[in-house]
Amino acid sequence: MAELRIVGVRKAYGRVQALSRVDLTVPSGALVAVLGPSGCGKSTLLRCIAGFEALDAGEIHVDGRRIASPYATTPPERRRIAMVPQEGALFPHLAVVDNVAYGLDRSARKAGRAAAVLDLVGLTGFQDRMPHHLSGGQQQRVAVARALAPRPPVVLLDEPFNALDAALRAELRWDVWQALRTDGATAVLVTHDQAEALSMADEVAVMRDGKIIQSGPPELVYRCPADPWVAGFVGEAVWLPAVRDGDRARTPLGTVWVTPADEGVPTGPVRVLLRPEQITLAPPSSPGTVVATVVRRDFYGHDAMLALRLNDGTPVAARIFDPAAVPPAVGDEVGLRVHGTARAFPPNEHPDHAPPSTPSAPDT
Template sequence: MAELRIAGVHKAYGRVQALSGVDLGVRSGALVAVLGPSGSGKTTLLRCIAGFEAPDAGEIRIDGRRVATSDASVPPERRRIAVVPQEGALFPHLSVLGNVAYGLGRAARRAGRAAAVLELVGLAGFEERMPHHLSGGQQQRVAVARALAPRPPVVLLDEPFNALDAALRAEVRRDVWQALHADGATAVLVTHDQAEALSMAAEVAVMRDGRIVQSGPPELLYGSPADPWVAGFVGEAVWLPGVMDGDQARTPLGTVGLTRLEGGAPTGPTRVLLRPEQITLASPGTAGAVAATVVRRDFYGHDAVLALRLSDGTLVAARVFDPAARPPAVGDEVALRVRGTARSFPAGGRPGDRARPSSTDG
């Protein structure tokens, strides 16, 4: 286990600025997800941590030891950082045990370290299997076991679940998280999958255009996004025009409370952010409920997402959680209410505009 510190890292490829002053800290034994769209710089950041690229400015430290600056860089093999790539990249001529034990010293082999990490990833009993006899999910588990075997100070996971189907991806990432946690590994997960980042990581760093625009616990990013772009990227967003009046706003869904504001309560036009699960169905005639018509229904078994049109033409989405009840059908008239408080952003703001400050901002 080791603490990872990245300070002011810049990296350019010709005129393309891949990283622009990245700061990130990963405490010992923690898993941090770097989340961002393609081209945001997350893979370049991973390559700088691993030692495959040297930063143009800034520094990277592992357990206080400086491993990269613009002037000097410790070679990858001397950093002892393990990388789990998108494809497992197993040695096809070696058994599962041979793959995991590759690179271990005699003492670690005699101590049964390879078998121990295979048990961590749920593959005890697979030692003699060959890679081509394994499923994609099993191959990724072997890749994680091989990364953990030499007890590296940091494990880097480069979108390791991309090639798996949706159901298997959820199962494998859960098992991998448990293995990393059980082994006390310090890990960085690079991904563009919001569900993956929010479900696995203790902290999430959101990247855009080579910068970390917000970082913190998953609950903070989802509940108090720094700007409209982050709000839309880390989850489904319902945007409503509103007029602020103290700690609430008048919207097409009625008057909604706002996250407590610092420095007084401004008035005037605003953009209101709600999540689909905050918009709930109410009994007809419920005081304060707003009428709407169902225009689309996406049923997922454990829940359903309804697209609804309000009387003024505004479209909103609501997530319905009761699997025992039949969700309303297209064309049905329903009543809606808002649960909880909303987040306020400047009216007409661009994607990078900041949210109005709240008590949850870090």
């Protein structure tokens, strides 16, 4: 185990500032996910940690030892940092056990380290298979085993589940998480997949335009985003105009409890954030509800997402989790209630360049 500390790191390619004063600490034995859209600098950060890119400014430390700065840098092969690439990149002419044992010294080979890490990733009995006889998920497991085999202080995972289908991705995420935990590895996962980051990581660092915008436990980043952009990027968001009065705000869905995003959130006009799972359905005649019309329905099996429009034209979204419930049809009227606390932001803050946060309602 080793702590990874990144302090004030900058990296530019010509006039393009890929990293701008990045600060990040990965505690010993923890898994931190760097989450951000394509082109935000997260892969560049990983390459700087691995030693594939030189720093323009800042320092990188592993277990208190400086391994990179603009003036002195430890070569990649001496950093003892392992990387799992997007595709396994296995040696096609070597059997599974030989791929895993490739970087081990003689004593580790004799001690059966390769077989031990193959067991960690669920590939006991696959030692003699060739890479082309493995599925994509099995190849990625071998890549993880190979990274863990020499017991590196830090493991870097560069979107390792990208090429897999959804069901296999979820299974492999859990198995890799268990293997990292069992081996006590400190790990950095780079991903643009919100579910991947929130489900796997001890902490999530959200990155945009070469900067870490917010970092913290997944629950905190999801429930208390630092700004509207983060709110829209880490999950679906419902934005409502509101008037704040103390710890409450009047919205088109009624009066809700609010937590200001910062001390600069005024009393008076604000924008409030709700998550779709905070909006629940009831019969339209139920007391204390606001009537809305269903304008779109996306059914996913384990849940359903509804795009709705209030009578005043405000678009909202609600997520239904009950697998036994039949979601209302497009055109149906439903009653809506809000559960939990909303997040209040200044009215002039907008999620610029954020992905769509609520299902768009078709014009009617």
